[in-house]
Amino acid sequence: MAANVHASCVRLDRAAALFGAPRAAAVLLLGRSGSGKSDLALRLIQAGATLVSDDRTDLLVENNHLIARAPANIRGLLEVRGMGIVALPAAAKARVALAVALERPKSRLPAPEFYTPPPGLPVRVPLLRLAPFEASTPARIVLAVAAFEQGLFREC
Numbered sequence: 001m002a003a004n005v006h007a008s009c010v011r012l013d014r015a016a017a018l019f020g021a022p023r024a025a026a027v028l029l030l031g032r033s034g035s036g037k038s039d040l041a042l043r044l045i046q047a048g049a050t051l052v053s054d055d056r057t058d059l060l061v062e063n064n065h066l067i068a069r070a071p072a073n074i075r076g077l078l079e080v081r082g083m084g085i086v087a088l089p090a091a092a093k094a095r096v097a098l099a100v101a102l103e104r105p106k107s108r109l110p111a112p113e114f115y116t117p118p119p120g121l122p123v124r125v126p127l128l129r130l131a132p133f134e135a136s137t138p139a140r141i142v143l144a145v146a147a148f149e150q151g152l153f154r155e156c
Helices: 013-018 037-046 137-150
Strands: 002-011 025-030 050-053 056-062 065-069 077-080 084-087 094-102 113-115 125-130
Touching (some): 002 037, 002 094, 025 037, 037 050, 037 137, 050 065, 094 137, 125 137
Parallel strands (some): 025 094
Antiparallel strands (some): 002 025, 002 050, 002 056, 113 125
């Protein structure tokens, strides 16, 4: 079973090296229209990530992992505001390691949250709330994937 959600997704690939995150890990970018999903995906791609999907993402479960892929009609396409729709190299699918809700964080040190996909997809992944247009957001995303995957978070 697959569900289609309003989200963009990138696989970290070379961007993962910055903090030692897994190259195959993907990040699901969640937000309403105009919230910055494509812009943030573009900045992560600039840092070495690979596009999986832009604006609409199919989610499914394989081997107890949440998997993202692009709908066939938009595979390899990224909408760049002020430019248009651009064809880019894209990964066919990727394992989602982190979901990011594009909104201002509610606290400096948030309690752990999880993204629960639509019904029928019984897998949860860590969820962060980040402001999409801050300069450090792409680096925070890569660091968060590394921290979740390697158990690097510490209590204060």
